[in-house]
Amino acid sequence: MAHTLSCKPAWTEAFEVDTSLNDESGPCPTYVSPADQPICSFAASGKCPRGDRCPHIHGDLCSICGKHCLHPFRPDEREEHIKMCHKNNKHLEALKCSQEIECSVCLERVLSKPTAAERKFGLLSECDHPFCISCIRNWRSNSPASGMDVNSALRACPICRKLSYFVIPSVIWYSSKEEKQEIVDSYKIRLKYVIITPSAAFTQ
Ligand SMILES: [Zn+2]
Ligand SMILES: [Zn+2]
Ligand SMILES: [Zn+2]
Ligand SMILES: [Zn+2]
Known part of the structure; x- marks a missing residue:
């Protein structure tokens, strides 16, 4: 029964030589645009x-x-x-x-740090001073000098004192506003993903 599905009925075989002679008259079947x-x-x-x-x-x-x-x-x-x-x-x-960017706190090239975990920038949302992630996190977690408003001191850039509400970790530094925005946006997307993953959110 399966033989009836064959696309070439046996009787055409006898005529194959004849049809090949007519090849030039029809459109060329091997033409590919x-x-x-x-x-x-x-x-x-x-x-x-x-x-x-x-x-x-x-x-x-x-x-x-x-x-x-x-x-x-x-x-x-x-x-x-x-x-x-x-x-x-x-x-x-x-x-x-x-590669050339130095941390404004430790003055070392961020991407030349000894361990992979250290070779990361900490971007501040409100200014463009470069820091390594560990320096800026240390700065933000240390107790501020007495007499200062605790929250604003922790959120200020150590160089220009502008307040930034978050630090964005990045393995790359930016050279334009657009590039910075791209880094921030992709971080926010990753952050959202972490927040909806309960196990990851609670181990922070
Ligand atoms: Zn070639
Ligand atoms: Zn540093
Ligand atoms: Zn700054
Ligand atoms: Zn190309």
Whole structure:
């Protein structure tokens, strides 16, 4: 019974030679539109050893990553790649700049600290003074000098005295307001996640 499902009835086999002679008259069945063809993966990842003799489409050069990875016939994909490449590039730049940032309390480069736990910035919401997370947390948990208002002293930046209501831990420093906002936003999302997870919330 299963044999009746075969897509090729036995009787056509005898005529196969004949039909192949007519191939040129109909539309070419192997034609694939350029947008449906994948680009050469060698070129996309750097360099194609076949160069000009490569049978595959070579992508256009992405000026950000320097690879021939932009599909000439897929505008959406190009845009998507450029966006992603731009973001990655910005992230690398930010990471490089962050290496140089020193904590305003201990004056050490935050990302050169000996342990991974220490290699983290503590961002203040209201000013842009850089601190390592441990320095700013220590500052905020120490008793303030007598005569000062306890709460405002704890929340003030040790340098400019501006009040910040929270410290945002981050492994990266920022170079623009937008970047800072991005860090703060992603922290708030993570925070929300911690709060709705009861076990994590109570071990704080
Ligand atoms: Zn190639
Ligand atoms: Zn790229
Ligand atoms: Zn420090
Ligand atoms: Zn400050």
